[in-house]
Amino acid sequence: MLKLKNQFQILLHVNSVNMSTFKQILNPITGRSEWEPQCENYDYHQEIARAAFADMLHDTERNQKYYKGLQLAIDKVHRQGFKANVLDIGTGTGILSMMAVRCGADSVTACEAFRPMADCAEKIIEKNGMKGMINVIKKRSTEILVGEGGDMSRRANILVTEVFDTELIGEGAISIFNHAHKELLEKNCIVVPDSATMYAQVVECPFAWSWNMPKVLANLDGEILLTTPADIQQCQGSAALHDIQLNQFPLKDVKFLTDPIAVQHFDWSGKTVLKLENYSSTKFTAKHSGSLQVVFMWWDLKMDTENQVLLSCAPFWAHPDYEQLKTANRKRIPNQNVIPWRDHWMQALYYLPTSPRIQESGEMYLNFHHDEYSLWFTVSKSEQKPLSLRQPMCNCGFHNAYSRTRAGQLNDNLRNKKYLRVLEEEIKKDSVVLVLSDGSLLGLAASKLCAKVYCLESSRYSSKVLQGYVDANELKNVKIINCLSEIDNLDEITCVFGEPSFLSALVPWDNFYFGTLLSQIQSKLRSDVTIIPRYATIHATAVEFLDLHKIRSPLGECEGFDLAVFDEFVEKSANLADSIVEPQPLWEYPCRALSKSQEILRIDFNKFFETKKTITEHQLKASGSCNGVALWVDWHLTGELSSKTTVTSGPVIEVEVDKYINWDIHSRQGVHLLPHPQLVKSNRTMTCETSFLPRDGDIHFKFHIQ
Template sequence: MFSRSLLKFCVKPWNLVKFSRNMSESLFTQSLNPITGKNEWVAQVDDYDYHQEVARAAFADMLHDSERNQKYYAALKKEIAKLHADGKEAHVLDIGTGTGILSMMAVKSGADSVTACEAFMPMAICAEKIMKENKMWDKIKLIKKRSTDIILGEDMDKKANVLVTEVFDTELIGEGAIGIFNHAHKHLLTDDCVVIPSLSRVYAQVAETPQTASWDKPKMFASLDGDVLLQTPKEILECKGEAGVHDIQLSQLNTGQCNFISEPIQIFEFDFMSKTPILENRTNIAKFQAKTHGTPFSIFFWWDLNMDVEGEIVLSCAPYWAHPDFPELSKLASKDKPVQNVIPWRDHWMQAIYYIPKPQMVNPGDELVLTSNHDEYSFWFDVGKTELSENIKRYTCNCSFHIANCRSRIGQLNQSLRNKKYLRIFEEEITKSSVVLSLSDGSLLGLSTAKMAKEVICLEAHRFSRECLESYVKSNKLENVKIIKSLDEVENFEKITHVVAEPYFTTSIVPWDSFYFGTLLNQIKGKLNEKVTILPKTARLFAVPVEFLDLHKIRTPLGICEGFDLRIFDKFIDTASELADQVVEAQPLWEYPCKALGEVVEVLQVNFDEFEGILERSGVVDIQYSAKCNGIAVWADFDLDGTNKPKSTVSTGPTEPVVVGSFINWDVNVRQGVHIIPNPVTVTKGCSSMAWKVTFKPLQGDIKFSFKVQ
């Protein structure tokens, strides 16, 4: 039920480790500031923890899914009416009620009694207020605890004969759905109960795409002339990787580059109506013939729900090319551009990718086996030409590389154009007499200078990244490389001729968090030779007003939803977000189509070897396209040699020039920043504008944004 985007990327970027104490009725949180690299005590309102929990919950995204709402409502009406037609009463149990909307739907559908439970206390309190506002408090019994903690005869008078629940995530079972359903059937439901939804089918499709392949393992590093700079260590190439889910908006992939080795295959069925407990561990063997020639790197994954008992009301989470409600869209699967705004959009239930441990080349007609496994909370897969029974156990990374690097970072390491920009500058600047200090986390680019320089020193404070670099050093026999945990280990700063960075750091969430490079330079500034070369030299922040097709829904007020007044919830979330969220949050914008409404504007420039003082800029950019402005996109460009020329600029933003009125093509391997406008502003070409202001205090690691569209 929770949104990947909110849970993963909306968290206050530097609130990673948190402690609290009461001092004069205030609350302090200890936080890691990614720009300074320091833990800091930050004063918060005394109920900050409460507001942060609420802001993280992401119920609004789910409730903006009108298809979900309407099909739950239709199934409740149908099943309750059937019970009444058979002369039976309908006693409904709503597990994980959230705002209480499903319970209120049950009341409106004629349920004889409704019991709701919600363990997330801030949400339970909100649900109580919403039920009272909608004059249903006397019709719904709210239990503020987990369903698995409910005691029959104490919390509930009798068993329910209708269960309605939404305890699903992108993996379907990741929130513990198996245990919840099994417990409910055993302790809380009658033998003849109706369950909404009644059944789920899980699908997998074997595919090969350049993009997903680049998210799995690192490629060889070569010079501009094609000479090998770094070979990938054998232990990384042979590692099975991580079996964990990579949740993603599959419909936004460039399907023109997708090679579908199989059709969608149903791999599991979960019968939520069954009186027999759902098994927590299963393996499914599916045999199929390869459709095309290729190497199956990936498994595309999604599921659907039968909302009613007969399966007449179906909700599908399929990508557009496999969506049963829009069969004509499958013809577009060969197009180069993703399908925009056609199938129902949802961010709480996306699709997913899983990676094949050891992909093998296949030919059309080859007999293949898809082995699918699940435990109580997750799935994992393999594909081969024989049955792969040994993969019943979940596999994990044994090379450190997949632990140290998230999927998008692996893709970034494999970006050929990006790497060539760095290598071109390195080859121009670094000679056989150079001593290089690399200040990035897990930087293969920094390590690649070993073939160009006399000596390379790599700062690597993080254990798994350090283990990765050490394996590269050993495998490539790089005798001129020294890996250090701290800058204190540098014996002679005077001999360093070049300080290089991508920059990339594991603590970075938004692009400008990598300004930590400037902080590290400040720490050694007085120790370096005056003639030292710094790469990159500068960074610039850019912003553009946009109209998102869907992303703004994670912040847009609900108001009246399916006839129920949820404005209390809107206020509840707004208050929490205002206190706990940043003005600009991180999002992978390539997954969320948006149109540019004005020209791109540079809002800040940072010089890394002058990383001090206060930088403040402001301005106004005209709106040049009439639409609804619901967001501002923000990103960083890093200028390697300070010339600001495209050939030496590495961007975390658009991959092509931004055209006003057109969709923006974003870098798929980084998260950009976005300021979402909860109440979209209708803007008119030539009459509207976006005012902006940015203040940056480098020594404090404090950057503040202000945007106003009018």
């Protein structure tokens, strides 16, 4: 994390670092592969900076329930007349090991395979006065040797570990537990946590389904312009999870067809050997009629052998402590935000391979499958064990070529109508259109309005999908090209169109690659060529995030342990490896506006290569804790400044000071997170200095709060 002094002032790039190596990167704005100077151990620092160690340690409920589970386990072993010998697998900062010491463990062994983190843990342990009380082993748990001369002199009788992810088993938990019980633990050991239960809830949700399956594209009169190719309609899609903050999901678009179903129990205690592959089938009765489209998934942990301590990752409507938490956290608005927030363990969506209809009170089976690292769901009319546990795989290319966010954009009717309205007004029957965007169905749809369409596709995956649309819809006047050099052999271009959207883009302004491409061919275009969009603007607003800032905030003290060493460790790496603006889907992370939105940079695509620099002042009209700045791009399709011809990647309604912002759900925004929040009162000023070097593909931001 970046250190702040009396005034908050940060540059996008840290230029004072001693650079000694070069790393090849793709510049998304220029499209060039470039050798960028990096510090010698850049990958190492990046891994530290991007790890979720701090995020987990800001999870107070997780910390306290692990603490309680350890206390119960150690007390139980002592009551049985034995010494409590604790093994901590994946110790990270060492906090669980230090908890074990404070709970009275007789010996503690901490295992951490990531050497820099293990070194940091040793320093933290020493700082907290526990040097010599915890043995840190710097290797994988599966490499630990037990016995005389080994890493551990004897097996442990208590295991504490947190080797879980959003999918529960994605970090290899099954193999880790099986090996530990076989090689590292006594037969009647206690494990913290003792077990886990996975829950699933089947829903009909066309909104979520739009992230999985493209719909037909119709014009403003409802006439179908593009149908979806048969191979995409029949594809089983991707079994990969879609991790998401379900507490922020628009439930008005959800029809719950089942109650939550406990689909699988994972016993970590060692009483049974965990299967690397497994299958279960649960019969359910539909609460309503509808299409079985999407499965919501989450899990909980039973932290002790008596199931007294439960840590639940359920969304608010299914959380066992929701009413109690709502009473205790009345200041958290709206109510779904009272649930303990965590970004390391979210909930997940799984898209069913087929979406059969079911009638109210109808019965079907929800089938749960998992291999060593992942899981997936199917539905069936009967309880039939599958012949193979292989995951459903995409065979149409669409699900591999485009992100969930991009699929949602392609299906966004309001967004599409804005583009189609402008296309209908700007292009003629004899127009020749060049499309500079990846996977633009709108570009294909323009073929119904003009004489010829050329689509530039640099990705062979996206090109294949688009060609499938061309063939399925018999678009005789569309040609897909793979490089701009082919433009010399094309008909004279009268219109250049882009959404713009490119597969390489992370933050919204990465799509300024449209301007780079346009500039490369501008000399070959007519002076009266129509450019859509005409220009773009970057906007910013100061915000108070409810929770998101925790992923970059220093810890200081956590559960009574001094973790300043860890803060310095992460801060140093973040200074070397992280940009100060990162992409985030802000609809999942509530934030309150402290200032109005303000334009901070304007890009005219007819004059793209002009270097630009602006300084803007933002009046903070609301008091609060300023812990971030949100940034986004508006695409202005014509010269007219109108909401009817502007497509935003930011707020979908005007930003109101002191109100929560409603973000476009199909875009990622740019976010700068302050590691040290600034307590501000109204009428303070934030200055934003923005510079754009288009030939280098660099955008620099500098923020200053008086």
